[in-house]
Amino acid sequence: MRKITINPVTRIEGHAKITLQLDEVGEVATARFHVNEFRGFEKFCEGRLFTEMPNITPRICGICPVSHAVASAKAGEMIMKVTPPVAGELVRRLIHLGQHISSHALSFFHLSCPDLLLGWGGDPARRNIVGLAAAHPDVARRGIRLRQFGQEISERITGKKIHAIGIVAGGMLQPLTEEAREALRAWVPEARETVRLGLELLARHCAEHADEVRDFDRFETLYLGTVGPEGEHELYDGRLRFVDARGGMLADQLDPARYLDWIAEQPVEWSYLKYPYYRPLGPERGVYRVGPLARLNVASRMKTPLAQAEFERFRALAEGGPVHGSFRYHQARLIETLGCVEEIELLLDDPRITSDETQAQARRNQAEGVGCSESPRGTLFHHYVTDAGGLLTGVNLLIATGQNNPAMNRSILDVARRHVRGNDISEEALNRVEGAIRCYDPCLSCSTHAVGSMPLVIELRNARGDLTGCWARGTGG
Amino acid sequence: MRKKLATVWLGGCSGCHMSFLDLDERLLEIAQWADVVKSPVVDQKEFPEVDVVLVEGAVVNAEHEEEIVLMRRRSRVLVAFGDCAVTANVPSMRNAWPKEVVLRRSYLEVPGTVEGRVPTEEVAALIDRVRPLHELVKVDFFLPGCPPSADLIYYVLTELLHDRVPVLDEARLKFG
Numbered sequence A: 001m002r003k004i005t006i007n008p009v010t011r012i013e014g015h016a017k018i019t020l021q022l023d024e025v026g027e028v029a030t031a032r033f034h035v036n037e038f039r040g041f042e043k044f045c046e047g048r049l050f051t052e053m054p055n056i057t058p059r060i061c062g063i064c065p066v067s068h069a070v071a072s073a074k075a076g077e078m079i080m081k082v083t084p085p086v087a088g089e090l091v092r093r094l095i096h097l098g099q100h101i102s103s104h105a106l107s108f109f110h111l112s113c114p115d116l117l118l119g120w121g122g123d124p125a126r127r128n129i130v131g132l133a134a135a136h137p138d139v140a141r142r143g144i145r146l147r148q149f150g151q152e153i154s155e156r157i158t159g160k161k162i163h164a165i166g167i168v169a170g171g172m173l174q175p176l177t178e179e180a181r182e183a184l185r186a187w188v189p190e191a192r193e194t195v196r197l198g199l200e201l202l203a204r205h206c207a208e209h210a211d212e213v214r215d216f217d218r219f220e221t222l223y224l225g226t227v228g229p230e231g232e233h234e235l236y237d238g239r240l241r242f243v244d245a246r247g248g249m250l251a252d253q254l255d256p257a258r259y260l261d262w263i264a265e266q267p268v269e270w271s272y273l274k275y276p277y278y279r280p281l282g283p284e285r286g287v288y289r290v291g292p293l294a295r296l297n298v299a300s301r302m303k304t305p306l307a308q309a310e311f312e313r314f315r316a317l318a319e320g321g322p323v324h325g326s327f328r329y330h331q332a333r334l335i336e337t338l339g340c341v342e343e344i345e346l347l348l349d350d351p352r353i354t355s356d357e358t359q360a361q362a363r364r365n366q367a368e369g370v371g372c373s374e375s376p377r378g379t380l381f382h383h384y385v386t387d388a389g390g391l392l393t394g395v396n397l398l399i400a401t402g403q404n405n406p407a408m409n410r411s412i413l414d415v416a417r418r419h420v421r422g423n424d425i426s427e428e429a430l431n432r433v434e435g436a437i438r439c440y441d442p443c444l445s446c447s448t449h450a451v452g453s454m455p456l457v458i459e460l461r462n463a464r465g466d467l468t469g470c471w472a473r474g475t476g477g
Numbered sequence B: 001m002r003k004k005l006a007t008v009w010l011g012g013c014s015g016c017h018m019s020f021l022d023l024d025e026r027l028l029e030i031a032q033w034a035d036v037v038k039s040p041v042v043d044q045k046e047f048p049e050v051d052v053v054l055v056e057g058a059v060v061n062a063e064h065e066e067e068i069v070l071m072r073r074r075s076r077v078l079v080a081f082g083d084c085a086v087t088a089n090v091p092s093m094r095n096a097w098p099k100e101v102v103l104r105r106s107y108l109e110v111p112g113t114v115e116g117r118v119p120t121e122e123v124a125a126l127i128d129r130v131r132p133l134h135e136l137v138k139v140d141f142f143l144p145g146c147p148p149s150a151d152l153i154y155y156v157l158t159e160l161l162h163d164r165v166p167v168l169d170e171a172r173l174k175f176g
């Protein structure tokens, strides 16, 4: 077997890498997704005041800082045994939905549309948002503005787009002003149209590339997501639901504070990302997924009419059961985005949302608190234990992308088996393997409470484990 | 002359990069002056020779140490992009403990962990102390903020890409 030398530059490139191990006949035997970085929030938050956490934990991730702030504030509220006033909840919900929109828009328009509209085998130098702007200026511009709409919500309320100070245990520091309400309200129709454009683009892509979409891995897993009291789709607050691969209810209306009864995590030697699983079924059979696909698979319905119509089309793909194909994450993401825009419109029309009463005050009333929210990539848990003075003695963070880790590994194995044979990987095959990862829109910042852009290195090893090939490049993260 | 621009992500939260994306439509303006040749949002194999590199994040592990040296060698202007790059910020909170203690907490001690072990294969080894960029290489400009606002990024890039020196005076310097 020919040995391909590793370029020293690309060697030091990887924040994440994929290794493919071939068997004697050159077929892919194992595929592993390695996450390379680690920061250690669980230890270094020790000794801080629990009330500081909504400002520290957003620094886990600049893509979904609001979800961390919300989970953190909720954990604090459990420690204080307090609920925020109505306006505090509504404004928080509004910022949280805004973040879902900006994160989903980034994933779809900035990072995935280059593949969908310029082609998997397209010139890598053009396969990005700038290349997209050259080839499809209207799509790029509208995608950029959709992301901007989401970011603008935080800006208009707190004066800052990323890592805003404002979400606190007890509610919100700032109210929503009438002026901000008007400005955001005026943006809603455009945002709705852009999501519809995204759905159309995706539908066209799926129709023109039906084989490819079907060809994307479609192995079966369990799903976890948050639902409202009637099983409706929910992003901000609710109870947990697990369904099995046939759509059967495994557990419903679970209290997120008891997440440890349902979820266990197993570290592995070869990645900073652990392997979580549904505890009652064990690590093999308990592989589950979270995020947009999972949330649409567990939900009984959407809360708003346009999203509901899309949801029905989506679920019809699997005759009402769970939709397993990872490629469908894209569709699920857009359906959620549509639901977010509709819900934002309803929130902005709610007369209670501009009340000045946004924060409840209390002090520490019990030692322990768990906060849970749906981040763009899936269910997120913050678990704090405090001493009598409110200083943290224990912190556990269970992050969305971590929970998708076992499934991501399965996905790349599936795709690699179909596209990689022997020692030769075409640019296209390489991009498809990465594309399998990109469906999950993994956030390596979050998942390792670490860092990580998504430059991937793919290494190929023969049956003896010798390195026989290495490909590297950055992918959108 | 069109410039070559790179943006790199070391030990940070990606928030500085998100603030770069908050340039929104001004991104396309930047793209008229420079090719973004290396960035988490574009596909590119290796770190090329560039005019300007924005480096987000602190130096956290052995791979970052190599990367920052290489980037310095290949970049005309290196900008410490955001508080993590400038001061080591939040990632350096772990410096209060030996790294082994920090790793043990996440992989052996947190509740819910089954068969705990610290990852050692195929992952970058942590360095003992998280460090800001200027402890390892010469930094040409410090761009503080957590993250720096899109307006500040726009100003600095506009100046640098037109061969002017950005003035980071008191009005513009803001941490946090």
Ligand code: SF4
Residues within 6 Å of the ligand: A059, A062, A163, B011, B012, B013, B014, B015, B016, B017, B056, B057, B081, B082, B083, B084, B085, B089, B090, B145, B146, B147, B148
């Ligand atoms: S400076 Fe702030 S926004 Fe930038 S990477 Fe560090 S924590 Fe994230």
